[in-house]
Amino acid sequence: MHQKCYQVGQLIAMIAVYGVSVQAPAFAARPQLPIRQVQIVDEAMCCAGCARNVSSQLYTMRGVKEVGVDLKSRTLTVSLPAPSPAVLGQLWHAVEQGKGTPTKLVTAEATYTLVRPKVEPIDQSSHAATAQTIVIDNLHCQGCAKKIVTQIYTLKGVTKVSVDMEKETLFVESHPKVQLSPWSLVDAVAKAKERPIAIFGGHGELKIKYATKAAPKTHQQALQPRTQGIQR
Template identity: 25%
Template sequence: VYQPHLITAEEIKKQIEAVGFPAFIKKQPKYLQLGAIDIERLKNTPVKSSEGSQQRSPSYSSDSTVTFIIDGMHCKSCVLNIESALSTLQYVSSIVVSLENRSAIVKYNESSVTPETLRKAIEALSPGQYRVSITSEIESTSNSPSSSSLQKIPLNTVSHPLTQETVINIGGMTCNSCVQSIEGVISKKTGVKSIQVSLANGNGTVEYDPLLTSPETLREAI
């Protein structure tokens, strides 16, 4: 299952072949079949304005801005995945995701949704590898003339857990597929913040919460 606006079946095939495995497309992608309900929805979809400017998400009279810390992003595809998913939500007016800062700044309608709901929405995105926390403050803005500055509202959030780092020697790896397999499995384990596996060095560096897991547990999982 893939998102055709981010990658094509042919590109997936080439990436599999690049790591040393023969691949072919068994079933060609089907063209989208639209039913009567889908066609009616398309008719009601807002179009570009007469000036030709791109349609933007609605700006609400009472918007808030929240910053999330996101662990589990590895590439620009992760950034596009999160941005495209949340930008389709009616109560989200804008979102900017930074791979370098591991963060997402979301502007949303505070009367329609809470930061906690948005946090869960990001964690629920495929492939389910994101771990999201809310920063200690959100900024609330109002479009009313009497409002001239941002109001900072503290949130009761859980502080970041203590993290430790361990290096685990791994034997038997032969290709990048082994690396991806180990990273994919271990990154989903409880207490794991991040993992980087090196095929050349034959080891994996894991950042974890010692209250939730241990190096021995991680070694056995590998």
């Protein structure tokens, strides 16, 4: 204890005599992700009360910095760090939880448009409600298809996945008690480094239009025949 006090005293004396300055050790700042904007069209948002309900739900999401509202165009602009497809789905569901009816979501990379069924909602216990179809952008080889299938099988409730290579389409079935969100399928395909362009199911049709064309695929698997299907 005495030794420690002696050392502190010496340091104070050096500062007094020589004007030595002592600075706190510098710590590396954590890198900040760039803030991005996501626009969501909510066709049910017609008044300030509706906007407050939806905005409140969006603000509960981690990372959301700001929510802007344009009632005239019924558009919400959400500012947050670069979102993954899974986060985009959470934004979409937050709008629904705020009693909104989202129909379009726009990012710098893609535009997602939902065309809802014109008929009455399908009974969730029916087979049609638990079956979804995914159309892939340039599904040209068995290897790419297997990567997507593997990711889809990690989703809770999925019971069967089959592939039609000729039509670049996957068919996904899930347990009747599990309501599989199309956004979870978008995320699964993205994790496999592929791009879905449409998802059909009981929800209607979720169409996806990308701002840029997909990069060409040149690996050897592209030489494999496309007429075979994959099923597990």
